Amino acid sequence: MSFSNHPQTPGDHAQTPDPSVKRGNGLAIAALVLGVAAILLFWTVFGGIVLGLLAVIFGIIGARKARGGRAAHGRMSIIGAVLGALGLIASVVIIAIGASILNSEEFKNFDDCVKHAKTQSEREACEKDFNEDVNN
Numbered sequence: 001m002s003f004s005n006h007p008q009t010p011g012d013h014a015q016t017p018d019p020s021v022k023r024g025n026g027l028a029i030a031a032l033v034l035g036v037a038a039i040l041l042f043w044t045v046f047g048g049i050v051l052g053l054l055a056v057i058f059g060i061i062g063a064r065k066a067r068g069g070r071a072a073h074g075r076m077s078i079i080g081a082v083l084g085a086l087g088l089i090a091s092v093v094i095i096a097i098g099a100s101i102l103n104s105e106e107f108k109n110f111d112d113c114v115k116h117a118k119t120q121s122e123r124e125a126c127e128k129d130f131n132e133d134v135n136n
Contacts, residue, residue: 025062025065025066025074025076025077027058027059027061027062027065027077028058028059028062028063028066028074028076028077028080029076030054030055030058030062030080031055031056031058031059031062031076031077031079031080031081031084032055032059032076032077032079032080032083033080034051034052034054034055034058034080034084035051035052035055035059035079035080035081035082035083035084035086035087036080036083037051037055037087038051038052038055038083038084038086038087038088038091039083039086039087039090041087042086042087042090042091042094043090043091043094044091045091045095047087047091048087048088048090048091048092048094049088049091049092049095051084051087052084052085052086052087052088052089052091053084053088054084055080055081055083055084055085055087056081056084056085056088058077058080058081059077059078059079059080059081059082059084060077060081061077062074062076062077062080063077063078063081065077106130106133106134107130109129109130109133110126110127110129110130110133113125113126113129113130114126
């Protein structure tokens with residue numbers, strides 16, 4: 001039996017991709033998901049910095065693909081990049097504030113006091129002194 005005599009149906013021929021139809025943009029979806037995660041986890045180094053940076057990178061690449069007409073969801077890419085940037089900035093601010101507190105003279109005095117405290121009451125006195133130093 002020969003298949004050459006078999007009549008062709010409309011679905012048998014090879015379909016050529018339509019250039020007017022845009023393909024999906026996985027980078028846009030990844031940027032949006034990572035951007036939302038960066039906003040939610042900005043208080044952690046991994047969440048804010050790593051996820052935020054990845055969201056910005058994927059968002060920029062996805063937006064460039066969308067602008068070139070090779071992919072859809074250009075706005076989603078931009079929103080993901082913006083959310084990632086906000087998470088990144090918030091995380092950097094939190095780290096800067098934490099570093100300034102850890103490098104402050106008051107914290108060094110508190111740390112030294114706690115290291116030399118032998119009892120719980122001495123540690124509580126260190127905490128009281130630290131709070132007074134910070135509030136003044």
